[in-house]
Amino acid sequence: MPTSKLPTNFHKLLVKDTVKLLKTSADTKNLNLGKTIHAHLIISNQTTPYHVIRTNSLINLYSKCGQIEIARRMFDRMLERNVVSWSALMAGYLHSGFPLEVFGLFKAMALEEVFRPNEYILATVLSCCSDTVLFIEGRQCHGYVLKSGLVFHQYVKNSLTYMYSMCSDVEGAMSVLNSVPGSDVFTYNSIINGLVEHGYLSEALEVLGRMAGEFVIWDNVTYVNVFGLCTGLKDLKLGLQVHNRMLKSNVEFDEFVSSAIIDMYGKCGEISMARSVFDVMQTRNVVSWTAMLAACLQNGCFEEALKLFFHMELEGIMPNEYTFAVLLNSCAGLSALGHGNSVHARAVKSGFKNHVIVGNALINMYAKGGNIESGSKVFSDMVYRDSITWNAMISGYSHHGFGKEALIVFQDMLAAEEHPNYVTFVGVLSACAQLGWVREGLYYLHQLMNQLDIEPGLEHYTCIVGLLCRAGQLDQAENFMRSTPVKWDVVAWRTLLNACHVHRKYQLGQKVAEIVLRMDDDVGTYILLSNMHAKAKRWDGVVKIRKLMRERNIKKEPGVSWIEIRNHTHVFVSDDNKHPEISQIYEKVRELLAEIKPLGYVPNISSVLHDVEEEQKEDYLSYHSEKLAIAYALMKTPPEAPVHVIKNLRICDDCHSAVKLISKVTNRVIVVRDVNRFHCFRDGYCSCADYW
DNA sequence: CTAGGGTTAG
Numbered sequence: 001m002p003t004s005k006l007p008t009n010f011h012k013l014l015v016k017d018t019v020k021l022l023k024t025s026a027d028t029k030n031l032n033l034g035k036t037i038h039a040h041l042i043i044s045n046q047t048t049p050y051h052v053i054r055t056n057s058l059i060n061l062y063s064k065c066g067q068i069e070i071a072r073r074m075f076d077r078m079l080e081r082n083v084v085s086w087s088a089l090m091a092g093y094l095h096s097g098f099p100l101e102v103f104g105l106f107k108a109m110a111l112e113e114v115f116r117p118n119e120y121i122l123a124t125v126l127s128c129c130s131d132t133v134l135f136i137e138g139r140q141c142h143g144y145v146l147k148s149g150l151v152f153h154q155y156v157k158n159s160l161t162y163m164y165s166m167c168s169d170v171e172g173a174m175s176v177l178n179s180v181p182g183s184d185v186f187t188y189n190s191i192i193n194g195l196v197e198h199g200y201l202s203e204a205l206e207v208l209g210r211m212a213g214e215f216v217i218w219d220n221v222t223y224v225n226v227f228g229l230c231t232g233l234k235d236l237k238l239g240l241q242v243h244n245r246m247l248k249s250n251v252e253f254d255e256f257v258s259s260a261i262i263d264m265y266g267k268c269g270e271i272s273m274a275r276s277v278f279d280v281m282q283t284r285n286v287v288s289w290t291a292m293l294a295a296c297l298q299n300g301c302f303e304e305a306l307k308l309f310f311h312m313e314l315e316g317i318m319p320n321e322y323t324f325a326v327l328l329n330s331c332a333g334l335s336a337l338g339h340g341n342s343v344h345a346r347a348v349k350s351g352f353k354n355h356v357i358v359g360n361a362l363i364n365m366y367a368k369g370g371n372i373e374s375g376s377k378v379f380s381d382m383v384y385r386d387s388i389t390w391n392a393m394i395s396g397y398s399h400h401g402f403g404k405e406a407l408i409v410f411q412d413m414l415a416a417e418e419h420p421n422y423v424t425f426v427g428v429l430s431a432c433a434q435l436g437w438v439r440e441g442l443y444y445l446h447q448l449m450n451q452l453d454i455e456p457g458l459e460h461y462t463c464i465v466g467l468l469c470r471a472g473q474l475d476q477a478e479n480f481m482r483s484t485p486v487k488w489d490v491v492a493w494r495t496l497l498n499a500c501h502v503h504r505k506y507q508l509g510q511k512v513a514e515i516v517l518r519m520d521d522d523v524g525t526y527i528l529l530s531n532m533h534a535k536a537k538r539w540d541g542v543v544k545i546r547k548l549m550r551e552r553n554i555k556k557e558p559g560v561s562w563i564e565i566r567n568h569t570h571v572f573v574s575d576d577n578k579h580p581e582i583s584q585i586y587e588k589v590r591e592l593l594a595e596i597k598p599l600g601y602v603p604n605i606s607s608v609l610h611d612v613e614e615e616q617k618e619d620y621l622s623y624h625s626e627k628l629a630i631a632y633a634l635m636k637t638p639p640e641a642p643v644h645v646i647k648n649l650r651i652c653d654d655c656h657s658a659v660k661l662i663s664k665v666t667n668r669v670i671v672v673r674d675v676n677r678f679h680c681f682r683d684g685y686c687s688c689a690d691y692w
Numbered sequence: 693c694t695a696g697g698g699t700t701a702g
Contacts, residue, residue, distance in 0.1 A: 019693050053693050060694065084694040091695060123696040130697095158697045189698045224699050259700045290701050297702090322701045329702075357702050388702090
């Protein structure tokens with residue numbers, strides 16, 4: 001640092017002046033300037049004997065500049081100390097992240113019995129209690145400041161309310177707020193922050209109401225906290241009000257506030273508002289970019305998230321672990337394994353692969369992309385895991401039809417003493433449903449969840465319906481639905497309807513169909529019903545369904561399948577002839593069908609709507625979008641590469657049996673993600689065991 | 693003459 005800034009008569013400085021200069025260097029965190037002064041003091045023999053106030057200033061300097069060891073050495077060498085010596089060092093330890101050292105010093109100080117701790121000491125010690133969530137010590141401090149009267153210092157009151165908030169004692173925090181007069185913006189900020197962080201949202205709202213009623217000027221931290229509260233409450237109206245208030249104030253829209261607003265709008269489903277805040281930001285950091293990417297992700301704009309990342313890179317902003325997590329989850333949303341792989345590689349290269357959120361996102365990406373083996377590899381390589389890690393692996397296995405593996409992971413989770421939660425049991429029960437393990441499923445629902453104090457919800461009950469259906473106990477499933485006091489949604493009824501279709505329970509199916517048709521207008525349901533009637537050769541039923549579709553103006557959603565080859569997406573629509581290589585693709589489909597016919601493939605005519613001319617039916621089946629996509633993938637990828645197809649509807653019976661045989665004759669792994677689950681075709685078999 | 697409190701993203 002420029003010594004030229006020092007006074008010319010520097011060598012003759014009085015104690016008063018050195019102290020002032022040292023304070024300036026400490027406040028501006030100018031270590032070089034401080035060291036220069038210190039050096040001068042040493043060479044001019046002014047450091048021995050130790051002058052208390054001057055040494056305090058040096059301790060303060062080194063504490064503030066993150067040189068806590070030097071500060072400690074100076075403290076230890078002092079022959080005489082005062083309260084300031086202690087508090088300067090304690091504050092240093094607090095800010096260097098060693099709160100436990102502070103407690104040690106506090107005890108040593110009390111043992112000397114020379115100084116009474118003052119408000120500075122107590123504010124520092126209370127902050128350490130907040131940082132380490134030491135509630136008992138915090139309450140002891142509360143007792144002390146009450147008896148000594150120190151509680152009436154604003155700093156002490158504020159650190160006390162913050163301590164209670166951080167220890168999630170809402171009542172304690174509120175009682176300090178109410179019993180000690182005088183609250184400033186810090187009091188309110190710290191209490192609202194603590195309440196929001198611990199999920200006491202209605203309490204935070206109440207405190208906010210009181211703050212608004214008093215004359216306290218909001219600062220940027222207030223706004224960050226309050227936007228966080230709106231986010232937690234998912235209260236868009238309140239968010240807009242606060243945003244409006246801020247626009248009228250003089251508070252600067254810095255990175256912190258803007259990121260909080262973007263996050264709030266993103267989570268409230270207002271992506272365009274999020275974007276407009278983002279666009280007018282003066283300077284954007286990783287956090288603001290990641291908040292914007294996350295807003296895209298949460299609103300289903302996965303491609304937009306990936307596109308924005310490209311611009312982020314152009315601006316030279318380096319991604320961090322949160323950015324990678326958002327990107328991977330966007331790839332998961334697109335089932336874009338290729339992009340996901342590249343992001344994975346980048347995360348490894350940038351050194352973020354060992355972060356829990358990245359690992360979790362990787363498992364999710366591979367599971368949703370259809371590559372459960374890679375997901376499992378990531379899982380076993382993870383050094384740190386949380387409950388989300390375990391849940392992602394359990395539900396990943398479950399979606400892929402690996403029920404046993406899912407339950408093994410669940411057992412490992414219990415053994416690792418990670419607490420299962422609501423989501424865990426959705427995965428566990430759907431694994432039981434895959435396996436048709438009725439006894440186990442009911443045990444988990446009635447015994448284990450009860451034991452762990454997890455209230456079962458609709459999703460769990462729906463899994464049980466699926467479980468009973470899988471086991472062929474359709475009447476029990478219906479009984480379960482009638483006897484369980486829960487508001488069933490269309491998903492549960494459709495599960496039962498689907499089972500009627502698979503198990504060919506025509507009577508029950510018609511009964512359930514009436515209920516389902518009263519509840520939703522999903523085109524998939526109509527197709528399922530039409531197929532159910534067709535299977536039973538009840539052509540009148542098929543006609544009725546088609547009439548209903550016309551009446552209700554249900555458009556036949558075309559089947560769409562897509563595949564990713566070298567980061568490029570190819571889309572196929574049933575009976576489509578838009579693809580530039582369509583004639584070669586048709587040729588390939590015919591070739592494949594000819595190959596599997598000797599293995600017993602018989603076109604399943606009942607999958608086709610009945611009013612197609614008989615001789616055309618076989619052609620109709622050949623041109624289902626997943627057949628086109630698979631044929632194209634087989635043409636364009638190396639012989640050992642697995643084929644990944646994503647489809648918007650439920651895969652039909654005919655395609656299912658055709659793809660099984662195609663996997664056999666071509667010796668390929670073919671993974672089809674339909675609207676419900678994954679089908680992994682290998683050597684003539686499918687992971688769904690023909691139940692879907 | 694010195695020391696103390698609250699910030700964002702899955």
